[in-house]
Amino acid sequence: MGKVKGFMEYQRALPADRAPLERIKDWQEFHKEMPDVELQKQGARCMDCGTPYCHTGIMLSGMASGCPIHNLIPEWNDYIYNGFWHDAYDRLMKTNNFPEFTGRVCPAPCEGSCVLGLIEPPVTIKNNEYAIIEHAFAEGWVEPKKIAHRTGKRVAVVGSGPAGLACADQLNKAGHSVTVFERDDRFGGLMMYGIPNMKLDKKLVVERRIDLMKAEGIAFMESTEVGVDYPADKLLEEFDSVVLCTGATKPRDLNVEGRECSGIHFAMDFLRSSTKAVLDGSAPTLSAAGKNVVVIGGGDTGTDCVATSLRQGCKSVIQLEIMPKPPLERQPDNPWPEWPKTFKVDYGQEEAAMVQGEDPRKYAIMTKKFLSGDGGALKAVEVSRVEWVKQEGRFVPLPVSGTEQIIPAELVLLAMGFVGPEEHLLQQLQVARDERTNIRASEKTFLTNREGIFAAGDARRGQSLVVWAIYEGRAAARACDRFLMGTTSLP
Structure with missing residues (x-):
């Protein structure tokens, strides 16, 4: 532990993102780089605690707590603080084949179980990991390794x-x-x-x-x-x-009245069409351009659909979530080091709020029916609020009478998992x-x-x-x- 009081002296900080209204004009990554001196401060915040829950990788209440691949997080945080980037890279690659992937898209269960997170915002473990591997690529340390012996298998x-x-x-x-x-x-x-x-x-x-x-x-x-x-x-x-x-x-479907309407697609079909078009330099086979879009599902895939719809030029986008809105802080039934089930604003919601004036998510909403117009084309979604009621030992969503609402939609994206x-x-x-x-x-x-x-x-x-x-x-x-x-x- 290089900086004994680092967690007391430095506040959690992340690199800035490009402004939402700027980044929705293109398909480039939106995170900016952070100077090494600032990264070293973030590495210094690591407490090198006696029991580093950040790399335990256990399941608690059905959720990951700590890093499943047991990244040697306190070790490479210390190397970052001291400026030993090659040593940090060596330690990182002992456990993770592809830190450039996890450093970008992992939800960071390591940070949810960070001991510092008990009293202060947790260490920026995910961004530290990203910084290590990108340093390594920039310095030319990541090279093909020659395999000395082949087994014949x-x-x-x-x-x-x-x-x-x-x-x-x-x-x-x-x-x-x-x-x-x-x-x-x-x-x-x-x-x-x-x-x-x-x-x-x-x-x-x-x-x-x-x-x-x-x-x-x-x-x-x-x-x-x-x-x-x-x-x-x-x-x-x-x-x-x-x-x-x-x-x-295999995507999870939503079998409600009107499911046969044209204009209802699985999220992965939509995202695949968009990315393939970006890479091929062609028009997407599924497009949100000029349409009212309803995304059904509140996870990461739903967020990606919101962000993609905005970049394609949708008329509006709404994201429906059947679960209630999460609390702002941990609740007694969600103690540390469990993954914190708290309210978060991801990049897609941030962008939609800037474009439309409010968060696109609507919580505790059930989709009841898809409505079609001429030729069977989707024109709207009928929804209602739900109340979660305990029945036979488990909570189930029940529609609240009188809360029905019609939402205009020419494109519905089902992002409810697999x-x-x-x-x-x-x-x-x-x-x-x-x-x-x-x-x-x-x-x-x-x-x-x-x-x-x-x-x-x-x-x-x-x-x-x-x-x-x-x-x-x-x-x-x-x-x-x-x-x-x-x-x-x-x-």
Whole structure:
């Protein structure tokens, strides 16, 4: 701990963002850089506490508390304070394959469990992580590593999201010959097409890492859907082991009256169309331009839909959330070090408030009906307020009579999460699934019911965070390496 009273002397500070009304004019990342001297002050705020909950990575009340990949946070915070950026980079890469991803899009459960957060705003762990890896790239420290020895074993990784990439990276380090299969035309999974470019730049960040992995000897096959373009039987014949990292890509639907109206789309279809258009320099197949947009769902994906709609030039945007508005401060039933379920304003809501004069979110609202006009095109959404009532031991939302309202809408985006992986490949491979339809595989072995077939990421655990996907990919790689070699030295 370099600065004994750093947490007493310095206030939490983050780099400024570009002004909302400026940044909605383009698709570039909106965070600005922070000078090293200010970053060192933020590193100095780390208390180096005796029990650093920031990297415990445990589940409390169904939520992550601390970093799931156990980043050595107090160590690299101290290195930042002392200006030892290369040492900080070395420590960071011991646990995290892709800090440039988590430093941008992770919700930072580490900060929610920061001990300093008990009495003061927590340490800026996420931004410190981002600063370390971007320093490393700028200084040329991030270079392809030569693999000294090859084992002769071939491993197929199906899916190029964060779980698949982390798994491939680790297995390649162990000396195996790894091929990553991706059904889309670009690699990265939801990091490529599920997260907008202004939040995670595809060319400067995602493709930069893919290029490094290619240079290290990992083979990538795009536009190749296993089970469709590449037979599942062939996969089992040509590879010594398979790791399924296909994600949980089946979206949750909203089956209410009028669902058949044209103009109602899943959020991921909308976001994919937008990002592909940005990268290809073409017009999006789904556009919010000139439309009243209603986003149903209050999570990160819903926020991304709000921000994307604004950049496409929507007429208006409203975000509906069936849950009540969160409190401003922790409640007694949400104690530290649990993830704080408190009210937050993300970038999309900030932008919408600047454009429209108020936060676009409406809480405790239930969608009752979609209304159509001529030709079956969507024209409005009927909603009502709800009251959460405890029934048979659990809370359920009940509509409040007399609160019905009609909201004009030509575009509705369903951003209510996902319900599991798609089935066709799992059926071909005869891989068993659990009661939630996820791939059944132990968290200790990551092995499915089929010998030599492993599973990791959202396909195994259900929809989750990028940082959990990286954890799963690393752990599955360790299990796969042990299966292939009888032992493993992977961390």
